[in-house]
Amino acid sequence: MMNSLYKAKHFLEEAMLGGASMNRAQSFVNESLQKAFSINGFSGNSYYATDDAIIGVGLVGNGQLEIAFDGESRLFGNICECFRNDLCRKSGLRDHQVLTSIRNRAFPFWSIKAGAPIGHRSLASRGEYGTLGCFLFDRDVANRNFIISNNHVLANSNQGNIGDDLYLVQNERPWIGQLEDFVPINPNGSNRLDLAIGTFEGNIEGKYRAIRGVRNAKLGEIVTKVGATTGMTVGRVRSLNYTIKVDFGTQVVFQDQLQIISSNGASFSQPGDSGSGIYANSDGSFVGLLFAGNGTETNANRGPTVAAQLKEWGYGVR
């Protein structure tokens, strides 16, 4: 039986090492993880690499094989379980011989990916957070990067000042950058954006990096977001022009908003997911910036409105 453990370990190492062309082990890992994504309702997902999802493998404890995954724990819990079942079937190992763990390798090195929990220093000090929606790259200055999220996440709902510190909200709360700009929320008039950007210093991970393509959403189309609270969820666009009142302490009106409903009965978003970029499943275009919800429906600024504001600030998006 120990021989089977070694064989399985070498097999997964082969997948991790890769090569010029996809090897047998990589194919197995890819197929198994894609199937797991599909079973767990993430069909059509193309945003997560699969063959590089495994970041460690080794023999531990009393004859057990441990596989470490890089991922969001909320998402990867079920994914790991499905993968373990496949591996046991293939290798002849028993369930108790294979351990899986999730280690987001980004955090110890102050590297983050879109979907990470972030916030203005006031939010971070209270343990509150929103989501890092996506990154912007300065075309003129190398290594000058920006992050996109909401005013109420990065600028503390108009209370923040340009230059205020921004933090990754987790146990050690590392500093990640500063508030660069935001669209003020007008409490007495109509709003279309809950948008802010911050500077970012650190390493960027993951495949959801920059906005690549912006367009209006279509009524009924399927969209995906990755949020800091609920991870990756899939929803359906139910309205393109919803007008809503949102509780900012006082009721504030937003016009021309997208409204999205979960496609599988669970909530598309929950508190902490604000700032998530919303992408069309069909082509990966950025169609919205999540900012509010009522437990059933989720509201988002329209992608082209966000892009127009970024352009006005001088940051072009393709």
Added chain:
Amino acid sequence: MKTLEQIRKEIEIPLMLIKGVTGLGIVSNDQGEIYLEIAVENAEADDAVWKYLDEGEFSTRKLRVVHRPKNKLH
């Protein structure tokens, strides 16, 4: 005959001024039906909305009033 979009534009501001109205917009449901939805928090807002719609002769079969909790920042 007014289109849903024309009705939406006409009633948007007056309805959003009613206390307890949390939102409105043209929506598409799972079955592909398209209608104008008005979201309210409570029965008082529901009554006030229908009173406004009836008086303004905006009632249409493609208009629905639904009860929803307040929208909160996420």
